[in-house]
Amino acid sequence: MTAQHFDRRDPRLDRSRSAILSAAVALLSEGGVRQVTIDAVTARSGVARSTLYRHFPTSAELLAAAFQELLPPLRLPDPDASPRDRLLQLVLAQADQIDQAPTVAAVVWLSTLGLSGVPSGADDQSRLTALREHIIERYRGPFEAVLADCLPPSGRDIDVAAAQLVGPLMFNALITGRPSDREFCVRIVDDFLAGRDPMTA
Incomplete structure (x- = not known):
């Protein structure tokens, strides 16, 4: 296999991360920090909990990513x-x-x-x-x-x-x-x- 093959990113990972962040940002916008829970984000995004943890090992990391996605300078x-x-x-x-x-x-x-x-x-x-x-x-x-x-x-x-x-x-x-x-x-x-x-x- 070529190096180019190994550099390819699985598009499913990008889609799942995008869905998770979209759900987290929506929950943050609607109800603030306390609404951004693992259960709420998985329910809204349709992404499995195990997949969410691959992207964001903790709820704090998920919250931090949601803030940074949402806040333009x-x-x-x-x-x-x-x-x-x-x-x-x-x-x-x-x-x-x-x-x-x-x-x-x-x-x-x-x-x-x-x-x-x-x-x-x-x-x-x-x-x-x-x-x-x-x-x-x-x-x-x-x-x-x-x-x-x-x-x-x-x-x-x-x-x-x-x-x-x-x-x-x-x-x-x-x-x-x-x-x-x-x-x-x-x-x-x-x-x-x-x-x-x-x-x-």
Whole structure:
């Protein structure tokens, strides 16, 4: 047999992995972390439990893959824009993502503080830690970079600042149902920056 023969990937593996991930992503979108169980994913995907474990040996690994499948990175702001405009661009991008999947967006931001409610051993904890770092890099990281330019060193609490900016978007999506349109995002950013260092203008 040729080397080319050994390099061929069984297309059934790709199909089963895709079906598993599609089911996990749907469950995550509909009900959050607790819905992404092995039983629920096998039932929805039609893939056998043994096949699922070939792709994802633990539920934490499956959950991590579902998050990474579902979460596109935030659009990065124009580096030549003012700090205020870059911050507004990030808030608008986050508002768009929350509007598309509010429950998942809430889970994402909770996950930057640590995933809970997922049974896990040492291996699972390391995977969840890697997932948390991935989420922070994709979602908190861009805010951290821009907020470093917007906040004076004495008041640079990135966690609080990010919560003040993203919290109203979450509240609209999950509680009031009010759209977080451009006008709303402008008000969030301008209220946030009011009274802060003038370099943000």
